Amino acid sequence: MTASNLQKMLDRGNFAVSGELGPPKSADLSTLKHHAHDMRNHVDSYNITDNQTAIVRTSSIGVAATLIQMGLEPNVQMTVRDRNRICLQSDLLGAVSFGVRNFLCLQGDHAKFGNEPGSKNVNDVDSMQWLQAVKKMRDEGIFIGGDKLEHPLPPLFLGAVVNPFADPFEYRPYRLAKKIAAGAQFVQTQCIFDIDRFERWMTKVRELGLHKKVYILGGVTPIKSIGAARYMQSNVAGMIVPEALITRLKGAQDKKREGINIAVETIQRLRETEGVAGVHVMAIAWEEVVPEIVERAGLYPRPVLS
Amino acid sequence: MKSITKQKPYTEVSQLLEGLDRVCVVGCGTCATTTKTGGIEEVTAMKERLQADGKLVTGFLVVPTACDEMTGEMESINAEAFRNAQSILVMSCALGVQRIASYLGRPVIPALDTMFIGMEMSEGSFFETCVQCGQCILGYTSGICPLAACHKGLLNGPCGGTNKGMCEVDKEKDCAFTLIYNRLKEQGRLELMSAYHPPKNHHVTLKPKSFKIST
Numbered sequence: 326m327t328a329s330n331l332q333k334m335l336d337r338g339n340f341a342v343s344g345e346l347g348p349p350k351s352a353d354l355s356t357l358k359h360h361a362h363d364m365r366n367h368v369d370s371y372n373i374t375d376n377q378t379a380i381v382r383t384s385s386i387g388v389a390a391t392l393i394q395m396g397l398e399p400n401v402q403m404t405v406r407d408r409n410r411i412c413l414q415s416d417l418l419g420a421v422s423f424g425v426r427n428f429l430c431l432q433g434d435h436a437k438f439g440n441e442p443g444s445k446n447v448n449d450v451d452s453m454q455w456l457q458a459v460k461k462m463r464d465e466g467i468f469i470g471g472d473k474l475e476h477p478l479p480p481l482f483l484g485a486v487v488n489p490f491a492d493p494f495e496y497r498p499y500r501l502a503k504k505i506a507a508g509a510q511f512v513q514t515q516c517i518f519d520i521d522r523f524e525r526w527m528t529k530v531r532e533l534g535l536h537k538k539v540y541i542l543g544g545v546t547p548i549k550s551i552g553a554a555r556y557m558q559s560n561v562a563g564m565i566v567p568e569a570l571i572t573r574l575k576g577a578q579d580k581k582r583e584g585i586n587i588a589v590e591t592i593q594r595l596r597e598t599e600g601v602a603g604v605h606v607m608a609i610a611w612e613e614v615v616p617e618i619v620e621r622a623g624l625y626p627r628p629v630l631s
Numbered sequence: 632m633k634s635i636t637k638q639k640p641y642t643e644v645s646q647l648l649e650g651l652d653r654v655c656v657v658g659c660g661t662c663a664t665t666t667k668t669g670g671i672e673e674v675t676a677m678k679e680r681l682q683a684d685g686k687l688v689t690g691f692l693v694v695p696t697a698c699d700e701m702t703g704e705m706e707s708i709n710a711e712a713f714r715n716a717q718s719i720l721v722m723s724c725a726l727g728v729q730r731i732a733s734y735l736g737r738p739v740i741p742a743l744d745t746m747f748i749g750m751e752m753s754e755g756s757f758f759e760t761c762v763q764c765g766q767c768i769l770g771y772t773s774g775i776c777p778l779a780a781c782h783k784g785l786l787n788g789p790c791g792g793t794n795k796g797m798c799e800v801d802k803e804k805d806c807a808f809t810l811i812y813n814r815l816k817e818q819g820r821l822e823l824m825s826a827y828h829p830p831k832n833h834h835v836t837l838k839p840k841s842f843k844i845s846t
Contacts (some may be wrong), residue, residue: 453787488791562799
């Protein structure tokens with residue numbers, strides 16, 4: 326049994342590129358398949374969001390099955406918001422059974438932000454506990470409750486998310502250390518717009534030697550418009566969109582083009598940052614620009630690994 | 632510790648009292664008085680409203696602590712008011728409602744919704760500070776319970792949604808883990824932030840929880 330493509334890419338020292346797909350509010354996956362197909366030569370693996378922003382969508386595991394049928398590699402996001410530990414562990418086994426090898430363990434947005442604001446936030450375990458639970462299932466063959474798996478799991482590549490920008494800023498590198506101890510082999514960061522702050526975080530991460538224990542994939546999102554930038558600036562907690570970036574967009578004739586330029590430059594700077602192992606390109610509802618960004622950032626063609 | 636309540640919309644109370652024209656109103660002198668939902672003023676106002684709606688109020692009173700077993704004694708003290716009533720409208724938390732319902736063999740109607748068990752942090756401001764989990768972790772979290780104070784109930788927080796020390800779910804509310812972090816920092820015990828907390832046993836005592844003092 327072999328490691329996932331994403332893991333191999335990182336293990337062999339290639340600067341990795343992961344993409345992201347957001348399942349629809351229906352069971353019709355035709356658009357999603359179309360996006361997946363269009364970036365198949367530009368990303369190493371696809372994150373599949375799990376009812377993101379607490380909006381009911383096709384399940385990430387369901388979409389993962391479709392991706393695998395297409396010969397593509399999913400990175401299944403699993404939030405702890407909607408499932409207790411019985412369901413989380415069972416769903417994980419189900420996903421592994423048809424070939425999923427990458428899992429991203431997340432907390433998930435609070436239900437009040439979504440389209441079922443009256444639903445219960447399960448949070449039976451938190452994202453840190455879930456990460457460690459999967460690690461123990463894989464490495465020790467035991468469930469959270471201590472019972473044994475009847476058969477060992479194949480190699481799984483476990484990921485987490487980190488926010489280098491949120492408060493308390495000085496604690497964030499230690500939180501990454503805690504996630505590594507819990508089992509994170511790779512982390513994807515919150516979208517990077519304030520690259521100076523990100524580099525300050527990285528300095529501390531390197532000081533603690535954490536970049537040698539985990540693969541850090543910088544989160545990159547192309548900004549489509551000034552409105553989108555303003556929205557992220559004021560409505561997405563823990564995200565920092567510097568005013569200078571908005572001024573730059575304002576000065577540009579073609580805002581979308583400038584948004585792509587910024588994303589490309591961010592990736593180029595991340596490539597030069599010691600300890601950054603790859604990028605996670607999130608272009609939800611703007612998937613068609615991913616190939617151009619990857620190409621212009623000098624990350625194309627993607628290495629084909631055996 | 633207080634049981635924090637809010638008044639039900641009057642339309643709902645009115646609906647619950649349909650066909651029950653003779654009503655006795657009972658308030659509570661403890662929590663519901665503090666929260667101004669079932670003290671003498673609110674009980675009196677309710678009595679007047681019911682009368683204006685054409686109900687016959689057979690009696691109205693505020694018992695010292697509605698959930699206390701002593702409440703049983705009020706039945707004999709106010710025997711007439713209860714005997715003449717077709718239903719009892721209780722302006723206390725659900726504990727008081729259930730206590731009274733266990734004594735009287737007639738419909739007991741709650742006038743309040745019970746929201747949480749909380750603490751008064753400043754006058755008139757109540758916060759949920761304990762979720763009665765049965766495995767206290769306050770020793771690790773500088774006396775602030777994240778299960779209550781964090782909207783996501785994290786044990787290994789903070790999440791990535793803190794914004795200048797405030798919570799993403801309620802921008803008016805402090806992030807529980809920022810408070811915990813700051814307090815631990817002041818105490819020189821930041822290493823506790825790195826301690827891993829395993830999944831909780833949600834059945835320390837089986838629901839519905841019960842407890843018996845061993846003799």
